Amino acid sequence: EDGYDLWLRYRPLERAAQQRIQVRSIVLPGAPSPTTDAALAELNKGLSGMTGRAPASAARISDGALLLATPARLPELAAAASPLRTELAALGDEGYLLRQARIQGRNVTLIAANSDIGLLYGAFAWLRETAAPAASRALAVSSAPKLQLRLLNHWDNLDRTVERGYAGQSIWDWWALPDIKDQRYTDYARANASLGINGTVLNNVNSKPEVLTAPFIAKAAAVADVLRPYGIKVYLSARFSTPLELHETATADPLAPEVQQWWRAKADEIYQAIPDFGGFLVKANSEGQPGPQDYHRTHADGANMLAAAVAPHKGIVMWRAFVYAPKGAHLADDRAKQAYEEFKPLDGKFAANVLVQVKNGAIDFQPREPFHPLFGAMPKTPLMMEFQITKEYLGYSTDLAYLGAMFEETLESDTKAAGTVAQTLSGMAGVANIGSDRNWAGSHFDQANWYAYGRLAWNPQAKSRDIAAEWAALTFSPDQRVAAPIVDMLMMSRETVVDYMTPLGLHHLMGTSHHHGPAPWVDNLERPDWNPVYYHRADRNGIGFNRTATGSSALQQYAPEIARQYADPRTTPEQLLLWFHHLPWDYAMPSGRTLWAELLARYDKGVAGTKSLHARWVVLKPLIDARRYTEVEQRLARQINNAILWRDASIAYFQSVSGLPLPPGVQAPAHPLSYYKALSYPYAPGRG
Numbered sequence: 165e166d167g168y169d170l171w172l173r174y175r176p177l178e179r180a181a182q183q184r185i186q187v188r189s190i191v192l193p194g195a196p197s198p199t200t201d202a203a204l205a206e207l208n209k210g211l212s213g214m215t216g217r218a219p220a221s222a223a224r225i226s227d228g229a230l231l232l233a234t235p236a237r238l239p240e241l242a243a244a245a246s247p248l249r250t251e252l253a254a255l256g257d258e259g260y261l262l263r264q265a266r267i268q269g270r271n272v273t274l275i276a277a278n279s280d281i282g283l284l285y286g287a288f289a290w291l292r293e294t295a296a297p298a299a300s301r302a303l304a305v306s307s308a309p310k311l312q313l314r315l316l317n318h319w320d321n322l323d324r325t326v327e328r329g330y331a332g333q334s335i336w337d338w339w340a341l342p343d344i345k346d347q348r349y350t351d352y353a354r355a356n357a358s359l360g361i362n363g364t365v366l367n368n369v370n371s372k373p374e375v376l377t378a379p380f381i382a383k384a385a386a387v388a389d390v391l392r393p394y395g396i397k398v399y400l401s402a403r404f405s406t407p408l409e410l411h412e413t414a415t416a417d418p419l420a421p422e423v424q425q426w427w428r429a430k431a432d433e434i435y436q437a438i439p440d441f442g443g444f445l446v447k448a449n450s451e452g453q454p455g456p457q458d459y460h461r462t463h464a465d466g467a468n469m470l471a472a473a474v475a476p477h478k479g480i481v482m483w484r485a486f487v488y489a490p491k492g493a494h495l496a497d498d499r500a501k502q503a504y505e506e507f508k509p510l511d512g513k514f515a516a517n518v519l520v521q522v523k524n525g526a527i528d529f530q531p532r533e534p535f536h537p538l539f540g541a542m543p544k545t546p547l548m549m550e551f552q553i554t555k556e557y558l559g560y561s562t563d564l565a566y567l568g569a570m571f572e573e574t575l576e577s578d579t580k581a582a583g584t585v586a587q588t589l590s591g592m593a594g595v596a597n598i599g600s601d602r603n604w605a606g607s608h609f610d611q612a613n614w615y616a617y618g619r620l621a622w623n624p625q626a627k628s629r630d631i632a633a634e635w636a637a638l639t640f641s642p643d644q645r646v647a648a649p650i651v652d653m654l655m656m657s658r659e660t661v662v663d664y665m666t667p668l669g670l671h672h673l674m675g676t677s678h679h680h681g682p683a684p685w686v687d688n689l690e691r692p693d694w695n696p697v698y699y700h701r702a703d704r705n706g707i708g709f710n711r712t713a714t715g716s717s718a719l720q721q722y723a724p725e726i727a728r729q730y731a732d733p734r735t736t737p738e739q740l741l742l743w744f745h746h747l748p749w750d751y752a753m754p755s756g757r758t759l760w761a762e763l764l765a766r767y768d769k770g771v772a773g774t775k776s777l778h779a780r781w782v783v784l785k786p787l788i789d790a791r792r793y794t795e796v797e798q799r800l801a802r803q804i805n806n807a808i809l810w811r812d813a814s815i816a817y818f819q820s821v822s823g824l825p826l827p828p829g830v831q832a833p834a835h836p837l838s839y840y841k842a843l844s845y846p847y848a849p850g851r852g
């Protein structure tokens with residue numbers, strides 16, 4: 165067990181569970197397609213793994229058949245008398261249903277859908293149900309995705325480094341492509357299709373012009389060919405100044421006819437090679453990337469120009485809202501406000517095939533952020549959620565932090581303007597944590613974050629605990645002595661990380677540039693809003709960022725009901741307290757402690773949490789295969805040290821600022837502040 169098989173392990177089931185599977189043959193009416201071939205191959209692999217034998221394919225429906233059917237393949241499914249007719253009709257192009265049914269007088273297990281891709285999703289769902297069976301439950305599943313666009317975003321560079329990647333090199337071997345197509349691409353497609361992910365952006369948002377040249381289009385086309393049967397479309401990140409940098413135009417101004425013409429021709433060229441190419445993802449006028457504002461045009465001008473180029477081919481443009489004032493420009497008083505200030509006025513100005521892609525929070529993938537105020541604020545613009553699956557700010561692939569809980573927290577937040585955040589979405593993008601490490605994600609538990617992302621992209625209202633339970637059963641064992649404690653570990657892990665890194669609404673305190681480890685003291689970077697001191701604002705009197713009307717007023721970007729509730733620290737959720745308020749150190753917390761004492765208690769809770777994670781794992785040793793046991797154990801042990809580092813460095817620093825004594829019972833940091841300040845992390849991974 166090296167983790168390569170992910171949640172698609174298909175290990176032999178207990179005898180009783182095997183007996184419950186009554187599949188004697190597999191029947192697919194009609195002609196096979198590459199997608200049904202993939203479904204049948206997966207069913208064969210799954211059934212032979214779990215039961216030791218692969219049922220034969222048969223042409224005729226008989227008792228005990230596993231029947232895969234669409235109305236086109238088996239017209240009686242859509243016949244007026246069919247009880248499944250209306251149910252199927254409601255499932256759309258990608259949905260599926262699983263049922264014990266009587267068809268043509270035979271008792272069959274039915275996987276039904278309206279398209280072959282629905283059958284593939286159904287096959288994966290049936291395998292999931294079979295591998296981790298709930299006790300004696302009648303098979304009655306029907307499921308359709310709530311979001312049409314369910315994408316991964318790879319921050320993978322063409323030289324195979326990965327920005328914020330902690331799982332080895334990029335899986336895309338650009339040099340070997342298009343001739344050599346690694347088996348991993350197929351396994352990648354299987355894993356993603358098993359979750360319902362239906363699109364992938366192959367390259368980093370910090371893009372290079374070369375990716376749109378003919379050789380790279382051919383390479384992307386080769387990847388697209390592998391992914392296509394699995395329902396996964398390929399997209400590319402486009403650098404806005406590509407034609408200019410390739411010396412094919414004299415400007416990149418989106419309103420210049422030669423530029424528009426260039427992009428139209430480029431789109432035609434791409435669609436020639438990749439007929440179902442998804443479209444472009446763009447990071448523009450953000451962190452030094454070129455964009456329409458270089459020509460005094462708006463984000464809408466830029467996005468619409470690209471949208472016009474791909475529209476004839478039914479392509480889309482995903483335009484990122486991750487912007488904050490460019491270098492040299494006037495720096496607004498609060499970075500958290502800038503995306504809203506730039507994008508809200510553009511609502512209604514984007515072409516129909518443009519989506520604005522918004523990070524979950526207004527700063528940058530912190531361990532905890534309130535939901536981004538743009539959700540619910542752009543009623544005329546389809547929005548996509550951008551989550552980061554790779555853990556840039558949550559301990560890389562060494563610390564355990566189950567992001568399902570974090571994604572769920574954002575998705576179920578009530579915007580008080582347009583329902584929950586989940587209800588405001590047209591799509592979801594997850595910054596991938598996938599690399600060429602044998603276990604794909606850099607650690608076994610990080611596979612859970614890929615899994616949870618995919619399941620939530622399919623159903624943003626799903627519960628992260630249910631997803632964790634599914635993942636644990638599939639990845640480790642359906643035995644509740646194993647799965648249940650793993651679920652508990654997953655569910656406590658994210659809050660544990662918040663506690664030892666950024667409790668009570670603190671944020672952006674990580675080391676410069678690599679973002680590993682604590683550096684709350686940093687105050688000398690060229691932009692004020694890159695400095696941790698800008699975010700915590702701690703001084704002798706107190707700590708926190710005042711975003712109320714007496715501060716930056718960022719709170720006003722939320723619906724009035726939220727703005728009112730959060731204007732008062734007493735009615736602000738404790739977990740966001742210092743995000744919105746600057747409070748005196750002796751502010752009385754609900755616990756009865758002062759803010760200072762509460763902060764210290766949170767750091768201790770974080771450290772205790774990591775010890776508890778480790779202890780919970782260690783007792784599972786007899787029940788877990790040796791290699792995975794050890795690889796996880798080593799990481800959990802290291803996480804304890806990382807938590808202690810965060811705790812001690814943070815306490816040493818904040819004490820130097822507050823001048824307050826440590827209350828009785830709180831252990832002093834192991835070293836003086838100067839020790840922590842002197843730590844450095846040369847060659848920290850993930851900087852691309």
Ligand code: BDP
Binds near residue numbers: 486
């Ligand atoms: C930040 C990362 C940086 C990305 C940027 C982005 O540190 O590497 O390029 O986000 O999302 O979190 O564009």
